[in-house]
Amino acid sequence: GQQVMQIPQYQHVQEGEDFTTYCNSSTTLSNIQWYKQRPGGHPVFLIQLVKSGEVKKQKRLTFQFGEAKKNSSLHITATQTTDVGTYFCPARVSSGNTGKLIFGQGTTLQVKP
């Protein structure tokens, strides 16, 4: 079935270091969304990318959608302890207009102060 693989599964960085997580799909995606879940919290929608090659920024976060629309990345510049959490890039199920998303395990980021 439709699935997005996310790497790495875990990442530990020193505060101030950069961090990148990647999502890869074997099929072309219509769009990709990114969510963040803080420890003990619920997933929170961050952004959606739709266009081939699209790049969007939110402060220190840079989101990219690949030219072939099969991969995406999230880059965090100069991590802070507030960046700790799990980042998900679910794939939207293309059959029917149900908005179903298939979440993987995400990438869990730990930041050492």
Add this chain to the structure above:
Amino acid sequence: DAGITQSPRHKVTETGTPVTLRCHQTENHRYMYWYRQDPGHGLRLIHYSYGVKDTDKGEVSDGYSVSRSKTEDFLLTLESATSSQTSVYFCAISGGLPYEQYFGPGTRLTVT
């Protein structure tokens, strides 16, 4: 945060007992979803609804049923709880295109 609440927030129950979790929204969104989250498995879709009385199964629907008699409420029922259903359950809502989802605070269910 979107107007979405879940009740109860915590529950401990015994194996074999029925359990109902409630998701309530004030956003008048059409789509509602139930997920469970377990270590090592990320978020997995249990059931979803695309309108009042319109529901369908997700990836891990066995042992669960749902009902949606009103736009604002989506109920998840475990007919006979088992220890494997110990998990954190999240409800989410979406208003349609582009289908971004907004999650409730979660319910931590422990089945002993």
